Amino acid sequence: MRPTNAMTPLHRIVCLGLFAGVGFLGCEKPKIIEVRTIPAEPSPPESWGLDSPFGPEKARFSISATNGMATVSLTVLQGDGGGLLGNVNRWRGQLGLEPLDETNLANGVQPVDSLGTEARLVDLNGTSNRTQLDTRLVGVIVSRNELTWFYKLMGTPAVVAAEKDEFLKYLSEWR
């Protein structure tokens, strides 16, 4: 037969008090400083100023120097984004240059070792259709993972020449 001693109110209070204590211990949010080591995030050269992306661009930087200006932009498109030939000719058209055809396309583009076998670079000089000024365009097209990345450095020839190495160095990390 089960004993029938009833629990006194004091016993009940002691029981609940015990749980209250445990509860308050668990209520405080942890304040722990965490330390992690992560791969360094790419940061653009200090001379590049962050600018608002234009149209389908993902990112845009502007470079102002005493001898001129240039812009750096990144655009990502689905698939081949219009193809290598089409895009190289589009850029050539912006500088008033004659379009290339399939046969002489290979002579107009160069590989970029740091970006893998799919990357192609064009380096063009001409007169900008928009500003009618002498302009140089260094463009890189990379097709990878069902997407095509377009990187473009364009502006005053002297500024583009000064920034080209930094541009190519940053591309390998900039995605």
Next chain:
Amino acid sequence: MALIMNALKANPVYQFFTSLRLTVTLLLISLVIIFFGTLAQEPMGLNIAVERYFKSFFIDAHAAEAGWFMLLKLFQVEGTPLTPEQIINPGLPIFPGGYLIGTLLLINLGVAYYDRFEWSAKKAGIYLTHIGIVTLLIGQVFTDLLQEESFVHMERGDRRNYTVSFDDNELALMLPIGASNRVVSVPEQMLKDKLNIQHPDLAGLTVETKQYWRNARPMTVSQLIDLDRDEQQALRQAKVDQVFAVIQTRITALEERLQKSPHPENRKALTTLKGRVFQQRAEAIELRTLADLLGRVGQMEMEILGLGESDQQLIINQKNLRDMLVAARTFDDQRTIGDLFKGAVKDNLAEGTLEEFNEHADNFVPTLRNFPGGAGDKMIESAGKFIVRIKHRAEKFHTGTTKGRLGDYFRFVQPLAPAFDQNDRNQPVAVLEISHKGEPLGTWLASCTSEFQQSISVGDQKWKLILRPKRHYLGFHLTLVNLKWEKYRGTEIPKNFQSRVIVERSSESRPVDISMNEPLREGGQTFYQYQMNQDQLGATVQTVLQVVKNPNWRTAYIGCLIVALGLIYQFLFHLIGFARKRKKVNG
């Protein structure tokens, strides 16, 4: 042993925990908690309500009040809504919370089993079922403790190796070491508590929070002036709305009169006037146009009601209405003066201390006098009021930071009401005093509204500082290559959200399609398709994946499996027994 057992069974505490009455009471209390906890989600927001009702041992007075307020609202009884401070800060504990009830239920179940347990094949299924329930209960506690929920949002071509917390923020101090970054992540709570932040990995840096806002907006000087302008505009609009309300009342009275005594010409004129009032109300109305409208209403009153020009009842003779218009004009003037001030000092506003700002403000009135054509006494008087107000506002919101590009740009911080809605996120801001080995380096502004990383130079070391949503780093990269938002034909109802990502590890790279019922499981985490966002042209441009990391995820499956086994066993045991009995009877 038997003696000890008898003594134990005679113990009232033991009896208390073995009683079935306790089980029923606890289940009833849990019903109450679930009911009020669900109601409280509206004023408190989902996360706070869940924390304070279900994930705590006791429900505090403020949380309980939120539930009670909503209950009264259900019965259309007016109650006092909670203030944001009450929602954020728990009150005194007044009622058992979810964890306490769960723990007591668990103890009750365990002790009751200990008391009544007997080895019997007949009851093995029931025992197994209860063990499954205990597994689920304990598993839920561990899930609450260990589970991390976060999200990752990506546009086509984005590559991420981290996810972002829904609610938590961190002050990240980063030091480049070779090709890596050492990130010291300080939880926002430490900034809120204004603790002195030190850590061996901070190499002697100490961060002290001078000011902290849970939700705030950093402002430039220009935005500070705009804020004043917007407030004057809102005050003006309130007065204009009051005038429109009076006009509306008068037009209704005129319509009623015309219903009693029809007059086609007046009816037509009144309809035209009503249309004009409706149109003007939707626009940012000029005060002179508003005065013209009042004049026309007055004319209609004279026509329809037969009032005289000097009649006190006439709308244009109402003193309170004239006062409203004068007040609206005053707010209008203040707004104009704000624009003039901004124009006059715009070249000097980009940077500067509070003293410099005050100097510009003090010089404004003399400048105003020298404006082409000069300024009248009334305008000078209005400008004086503006200057007093803008200086007071500047002093109130000025941060006084001495270092960092963010603080140079945003000199002021406007506190905002905390956000509680699940879809809103608080944007904390802090003013931090940083020192190195006891030597002060300056004060920096840190804000979750900006992704800009500020620099702290200490000798050769260049630390980066940013306050941002807490990041959880993955052991791999995700690149979004395509996204789909399919709708049922002819409707806007989503049929399928799908994101195609490339999972990149150093050893392999593979494409994966994540859709609504097909999450990606990678690295102990599950990536669910959560949201799709469109740009202004309606193109789908951004995907949001919800990421759940739950090291305890197996417990729920194990618990369910045990419950199922118990039920199957119990069913089969009875079925076989029944079949045997029947066979015996038939035989």
